[in-house]
Amino acid sequence: MKHCATITILAGMIGSMSAFGQSTSAVDASIQPRTTINLYPGAAPGFEQAHQKEKDEALFGVHIVRNVVSPTLTVYLPNGAQATGTGVIIAPGGAFMMLSIDSEGHDVARWLAARGIAAFVLKYRLSETPDDDTQFQQKMTELLSPAMTPGGDHHVNLDFDTIAKPGIADGLQAIRLVREHAAEWGVDPAKVGFLGFSAGAMVATGVLLQRDAAARPNFDAPIYGAPFGALPAIPSNLPPIFLAYAADDPIAAAPVTQFYRALTAAGYKPELHVFSAGNHGFGMRRQGTSSDHWIDEFYFWLQALKLARP
Numbered sequence: 001m002k003h004c005a006t007i008t009i010l011a012g013m014i015g016s017m018s019a020f021g022q023s024t025s026a027v028d029a030s031i032q033p034r035t036t037i038n039l040y041p042g043a044a045p046g047f048e049q050a051h052q053k054e055k056d057e058a059l060f061g062v063h064i065v066r067n068v069v070s071p072t073l074t075v076y077l078p079n080g081a082q083a084t085g086t087g088v089i090i091a092p093g094g095a096f097m098m099l100s101i102d103s104e105g106h107d108v109a110r111w112l113a114a115r116g117i118a119a120f121v122l123k124y125r126l127s128e129t130p131d132d133d134t135q136f137q138q139k140m141t142e143l144l145s146p147a148m149t150p151g152g153d154h155h156v157n158l159d160f161d162t163i164a165k166p167g168i169a170d171g172l173q174a175i176r177l178v179r180e181h182a183a184e185w186g187v188d189p190a191k192v193g194f195l196g197f198s199a200g201a202m203v204a205t206g207v208l209l210q211r212d213a214a215a216r217p218n219f220d221a222p223i224y225g226a227p228f229g230a231l232p233a234i235p236s237n238l239p240p241i242f243l244a245y246a247a248d249d250p251i252a253a254a255p256v257t258q259f260y261r262a263l264t265a266a267g268y269k270p271e272l273h274v275f276s277a278g279n280h281g282f283g284m285r286r287q288g289t290s291s292d293h294w295i296d297e298f299y300f301w302l303q304a305l306k307l308a309r310p
């Protein structure tokens with residue numbers, strides 16, 4: 001069944017990235033990943049016959065990756081003296097059609113690693129898009145025109161419940177891998193969290209709401225995103241949850257608000273930050289709005305949970 005769901009990062013990214021560039025919030029570019037590993041020993045389950053060719057390129061003024069069929073995890077580790085034992089898996093956004101791999105991935109990982117937190121950028125599987133860049137851009141423009149038109153309803157028809165499944169499966173596999181490599185990477189297997197943006201936030205909520213509590217992360221942070229399809233049942237014994245979005249975000253405000261209310265109705269007390277401005281897809285971009293400091297608020301939250309101490 002298709003749900004009239006809100007498109008995730010693309011509209012905000014196309015509309016705002018060119019205006020504000022890719023400047024980031026105090027990111028140390030000298031911090032380099034330790035390694036990149038495949039999530040699965042062979043082809044990803046269900047993608048054995050996938051034929052699309054992965055593309056890593058600059059489009060819409062940003063660094064994106066699309067047509068991912070072989071998911072990976074890129075590992076950023078902190079200096080040993082700073083290490084907190086906490087690890088965070090990071091899922092970039094892109095409507096399950098591409099990934100904003102820097103502003104919502106590697107830049108976040110570098111920021112966290114500089115503060116003693118191991119970070120793991122998840123390149124999860126995506127829906128197939130045209131190999132030709134011009135055709136891809138035309139498809140995205142046609143798909144997003146309702147969301148990008150002033151006064152529009154900011155909606156498109158996408159079956160998010162279906163297209164999110166491979167990404168959520170990859171998120172669960174990433175959690176298993178980080179815990180398996182915990183000793184090697186200096187991470188406490190009981191301190192593995194998940195941070196996702198927009199479509200990546202749907203991945204974050206997907207791993208959070210698993211019936212098997214052992215498969216869930218130890219804390220979870222969906223940023224300007226939530227379940228964009230049907231709202232799943234809220235299970236018991238969920239870990240701490242951090243939510244954030246901008247009040248002028250026409251794309252994620254309603255789904256995040258709905259998710260927050262469902263959590264509170266179930267008896268949880270999630271942390272919620274609603275920034276006065278920042279629109280959709282702010283990531284690590286500095287715009288001169290209060291949303292520039294979402295990651296500081298996330299870090300303060302980790303400190304309160306005693307997850308950011310060496």
